[in-house]
Amino acid sequence: MEIAEAKEKIVEALTKKSKSKSKFYFNDLSEILELKPREAKKLISKLVEDEVLEYWSSGSTTMYGLKGTGKQAAAEHED
Amino acid sequence: MAKHKTPLLDQLESGPWPSFVSDLKQEAAARAKNEKNVEYQISQDVVEDLLGVLELSYKDGTTHWKHGGIVGVFGYGGGVIGRYCDQPGLFPGVAHFHTIRVAQPAGKFYTTEYLKQLCDLWDLRGSGLTNMHGSTGDIILLGTTTPQIEEFFFELTHNMNQDLGGSGSNLRTPADCIGQARCEFACYDTQDLCHTLTNDYQDELHRPAFPYKFKFKFDGCPNCCVASIARSDMSFIGTWKDDIRIDQDAVAGYVKGEFKPNAGAHSGRDWGAFDIQKEVIALCPTECMKYENGKLEIDNKECTRCMHCINVMPRALKPGKETGLSILVGAKAPILDGAQMGSLLVPFVEVNKENGYEEIKEVVEAIWDWWMEEGKNRERLGELMKRQGFQKMLEATNIKPVAQHVQEPRTNPYIFWKEEEVEGGWERDVNEFRKNHLR
Amino acid sequence: MAFISSGYNPDKPMENRITDIGPRHYEEFYPEVIKKNKGKWLYHEILKPGVLVHVAESGDEVYTVRVGGARLMSITHIREICEIADKHCDGHLRFTTRNNIEFMVDDKSKVDALIKDLEARKFDGGSFKFPVGGTGAGITNIVHTQGWVHCHTPATDASGPVKAAMDELFTDFQSMRMPAHVRIALGCCLNMCGAVHCSDIAILGYHRKPPMVDHAYLDKTCEVPLAIAACPTAALKPKKVDLDGTTVNSIEVNKERCMFCGNCYTMCPSLPLSDKEGDGIVLMVGGKVSNRISAPKFSKVVVSFIPNETPRWPSMTAQLRNIVETYAKDARKYERLGEWAERIGWERFFDKTGLEFSHHLIDDFRDPAYYTWRQTTNFKF
Numbered sequence: 059m060e061i062a063e064a065k066e067k068i069v070e071a072l073t074k075k076s077k078s079k080s081k082f083y084f085n086d087l088s089e090i091l092e093l094k095p096r097e098a099k100k101l102i103s104k105l106v107e108d109e110v111l112e113y114w115s116s117g118s119t120t121m122y123g124l125k126g127t128g129k130q131a132a133a134e135h136e137d
Numbered sequence: 138m139a140k141h142k143t144p145l146l147d148q149l150e151s152g153p154w155p156s157f158v159s160d161l162k163q164e165a166a167a168r169a170k171n172e173k174n175v176e177y178q179i180s181q182d183v184v185e186d187l188l189g190v191l192e193l194s195y196k197d198g199t200t201h202w203k204h205g206g207i208v209g210v211f212g213y214g215g216g217v218i219g220r221y222c223d224q225p226g227l228f229p230g231v232a233h234f235h236t237i238r239v240a241q242p243a244g245k246f247y248t249t250e251y252l253k254q255l256c257d258l259w260d261l262r263g264s265g266l267t268n269m270h271g272s273t274g275d276i277i278l279l280g281t282t283t284p285q286i287e288e289f290f291f292e293l294t295h296n297m298n299q300d301l302g303g304s305g306s307n308l309r310t311p312a313d314c315i316g317q318a319r320c321e322f323a324c325y326d327t328q329d330l331c332h333t334l335t336n337d338y339q340d341e342l343h344r345p346a347f348p349y350k351f352k353f354k355f356d357g358c359p360n361c362c363v364a365s366i367a368r369s370d371m372s373f374i375g376t377w378k379d380d381i382r383i384d385q386d387a388v389a390g391y392v393k394g395e396f397k398p399n400a401g402a403h404s405g406r407d408w409g410a411f412d413i414q415k416e417v418i419a420l421c422p423t424e425c426m427k428y429e430n431g432k433l434e435i436d437n438k439e440c441t442r443c444m445h446c447i448n449v450m451p452r453a454l455k456p457g458k459e460t461g462l463s464i465l466v467g468a469k470a471p472i473l474d475g476a477q478m479g480s481l482l483v484p485f486v487e488v489n490k491e492n493g494y495e496e497i498k499e500v501v502e503a504i505w506d507w508w509m510e511e512g513k514n515r516e517r518l519g520e521l522m523k524r525q526g527f528q529k530m531l532e533a534t535n536i537k538p539v540a541q542h543v544q545e546p547r548t549n550p551y552i553f554w555k556e557e558e559v560e561g562g563w564e565r566d567v568n569e570f571r572k573n574h575l576r
Numbered sequence: 577m578a579f580i581s582s583g584y585n586p587d588k589p590m591e592n593r594i595t596d597i598g599p600r601h602y603e604e605f606y607p608e609v610i611k612k613n614k615g616k617w618l619y620h621e622i623l624k625p626g627v628l629v630h631v632a633e634s635g636d637e638v639y640t641v642r643v644g645g646a647r648l649m650s651i652t653h654i655r656e657i658c659e660i661a662d663k664h665c666d667g668h669l670r671f672t673t674r675n676n677i678e679f680m681v682d683d684k685s686k687v688d689a690l691i692k693d694l695e696a697r698k699f700d701g702g703s704f705k706f707p708v709g710g711t712g713a714g715i716t717n718i719v720h721t722q723g724w725v726h727c728h729t730p731a732t733d734a735s736g737p738v739k740a741a742m743d744e745l746f747t748d749f750q751s752m753r754m755p756a757h758v759r760i761a762l763g764c765c766l767n768m769c770g771a772v773h774c775s776d777i778a779i780l781g782y783h784r785k786p787p788m789v790d791h792a793y794l795d796k797t798c799e800v801p802l803a804i805a806a807c808p809t810a811a812l813k814p815k816k817v818d819l820d821g822t823t824v825n826s827i828e829v830n831k832e833r834c835m836f837c838g839n840c841y842t843m844c845p846s847l848p849l850s851d852k853e854g855d856g857i858v859l860m861v862g863g864k865v866s867n868r869i870s871a872p873k874f875s876k877v878v879v880s881f882i883p884n885e886t887p888r889w890p891s892m893t894a895q896l897r898n899i900v901e902t903y904a905k906d907a908r909k910y911e912r913l914g915e916w917a918e919r920i921g922w923e924r925f926f927d928k929t930g931l932e933f934s935h936h937l938i939d940d941f942r943d944p945a946y947y948t949w950r951q952t953t954n955f956k957f
Binding site: 145146147148149150151152153154155156157158159160161162163164167176177178181184187191194195196197198199200201202203204211212213220223234236240241242243244245246247248249250251252253256259260261265266267268269270272274279280284287288289290291292294295297298299300310312314315317318319320321323326328329332335336339340342343359360361362363364365366367368396397399400401402403404405406408416420422442443444445448449451452470471472473474475476478514 | 649770808870
């Protein structure tokens with residue numbers, strides 16, 4: 059899969075769900091891409107580098123979201 | 138003059154054990170004085186405010202920290218843990234107080250040159266407070282603000298040739314025991330395996346694609362000084378296949394009382410004269426030893442390598458020469474379904490530095506492939522093993538089942554036979570059956 | 577203060593970026609005598625508490641002086657450690673898994689001066705900076721977590737209870753009179769970052785009150801589905817709440833199902849659970865990680881709750897002393913605390929320690945519970 063296609067799929071799927079939540083597990087993303095984890099990882103890492111996606115971590119678990127979305131950044135006065 | 142009064146914490150300054158309160162106060166004073174004219178990049182009284190908020194916790198019995206989602210530097214999904222104080226008005230110096238994990242060197246040896254450089258960097262860009270070390274093994278740097286994180290990382294990598302550690306759904310910074318560096322028991326070079334795998338798997342350490350955290354720990358022998366068997370998803374424990382090496386003269390030395398048993402570990406009490414029958418032979422869990430006519434004999438085939446006799450008589454006994462390691466998988470703390478100890482997956486594998494530990498990495502990667510595909514969100518490897526069963530893991534890793542894998546065979550006969558395992562398969566013709574069995 | 581740039585350009589984060597370099601290579605940090613004799617050590621001996629000698633095939637010796645350290649450590653303190661290592665150890669040192677610091681010298685003649693120097697250094701408050709000990713059949717340093725210093729879900733502090741415990745047990749840090757090693761660990765909540773679950777004695781923080789729900793702010797700061805998904809026991813569900821005439825999205829907690837882990841608070845700061853009366857300490861004993869003689873074991877809960885008595889946790893330290901003394905008096909040489917308890921039987925453990933047995937100590941959590949009940953007529957009165 060090309061990165062452009064991956065970007066389109068991810069942005070579309072995450073935007074659709076953005077009303078209820080902004081953070082997703084890695085597995086959710088690889089399901090959206092319909093790829094095996096190792097293949098999906100290459101594209102997802104690239105999307106982070108391209109500033110489409112960003113990480114969010116609970117310390118023990120890491121999640122992914124579209125850059126700049128979600129409520130917590132505002133709550134922490136980091137925006 | 139302290140910024141906040143700390144009457145409760147002050148009571149932790151007395152007593153012989155090193156007082157973290159005294160140390161915090163000393164750091165607060167050093168920052169206030171600033172003898173080196175450091176251009177502090179975060180609040181100069183950050184340590185004062187930390188003492189203040191901690192005193193408040195001692196007064197009201199609750200924490201004053203909130204979690205934050207900041208995860209690291211650009212492109213990394215771990216290495217930094219966000220922290221915010223829930224009383225930022227009272228303690229503005231620690232309003233934003235994020236933790237940075239720095240990957241510790243294998244074996245935790247340091248030069249002072251390195252540590253001083255790290256101290257200078259953390260003095261400039263952070264609170265000046267650390268944990269040496271965190272539970273997983275990293276150097277933990279406690280407390281800085283968001284704008285400093287990238288600056289810190291840039292200097293850490295450019296000036297110190299040093300990277301961050303892991304957090305979140307990553308490979309966590311692997312840790313090892315002192316190993317062959319200074320221990321006669323170590324059956325392989327824990328530092329080299331730890332360092333090599335840490336570096337070979339940097340992508341797994343920094344860019345999270347696992348269902349949850351994953352830990353490697355490396356113990357040189359079954360004494361398990363870094364607790365790998367209890368604390369790591371994949372634990373590498375040194376072992377051997379051949380005979381324990383015996384120096385009969387040294388055994389005699391112990392029997393005669395020339396050497397202290399257990400390297401002197403029990404010398405704080407008079408336990409009486411060393412009694413090899415009682416202290417070694419009788420305590421051997423497999424009863425595979427005897428001491429007769431001044432000669433120690435071990436039936437090595439029956440030995441399970443528990444280390445007791447070697448620990449008691451380190452001058453006389455040594456692990457064999459055909460060394461390698463056992464791989465155990467799935468250990469974790471109790472949350473959620475109860476604690477799990479590592480389960481034996483690979484009884485023995487050679488530790489082969491020359492080929493870059495190919496055989497070991499093959500197992501690692503097979504396990505990861507299985508867990509990444511089958512693991513549910515936030516499911517540790519041990520939990521996946523329980524959910525899908527040990528057999529599934531053997532299939533995924535292509536490892537042959539052996540009796541060593543179990544403590545005992547199953548106590549129920551509910552074997553989920555597969556169709557291909559049953560003669561003739563499962564497809565049958567009911568009409569044929571009816572020829573001999575009336576409806 | 578003026579901002580000092582490292583050279584990092586926030587507009588172009590990938591410019592000149594160095595990544596994936598890992599830790600420094602361990603060999604850079606080895607003292608000469610270690611580098612030379614690695615893999616060729618013959619034997620070791622503990623000369624006295626905190627002092628070890630390792631002898632190599634070459635005849636070389638390395639003398640190690642082990643000292644305790646608070647793992648929460650300032651850079652002023654680390655610089656002092658460096659000063660000592662520069663003075664005595666050619667600029668090398670090491671830390672142990674249990675937060676001890678090891679100073680190594682390559683000649684016996686250098687040991688006494690090193691020890692004298694270490695023992696003479698005290699903090700202004702009077703405590704030792706570098707107490708020598710932590711070897712053999714004694715009580716070594718406690719591995720622990722962050723507690724109130726830095727964590728968002730602790731049910732107790734970490735550094736404070738550890739300081740109080742090590743003050744109480746200090747003579748045993750500096751002696752070796754125990755039947756075997758006694759390993760103590762502290763985790764400040766049930767998530768056990770400190771993985772205390774296989775320690776001879778585990779001090780564990782525990783919450784006993786479910787989270788409160790801050791309905792007025794929850795929807796502003798949290799994403800409801802994420803908070804709900806964070807709960808390991810499925811005790812949370814979405815709920816619309818009427819607040820002064822407006823309906824807000826919030827969460828309902830099924831309090832009976834809550835195991836007090838705080839995972840929801842991690843995802844959502846509007847679900848705070850820490851509480852002065854609710855929070856406290858659980859004591860667990862009898863775990864081990866070594867394979868020596870018997871298989872590794874998990875620690876078992878023997879005291880279900882001790883309140884947080886700041887600043888010195890006297891009830892907790894008194895129980896530690898009680899357990900340690902009972903074990904020291906009764907166990908056989910080489911017998912770990914858990915092996916002793918299993919040999920005499922847990923019913924006898926409670927007799928001898930005088931600890932109260934209560935229904936809280938009988939496992940009722942999921943499948944493994946069954947395997948802990950007694951399924952034999954063999955027990956002691």
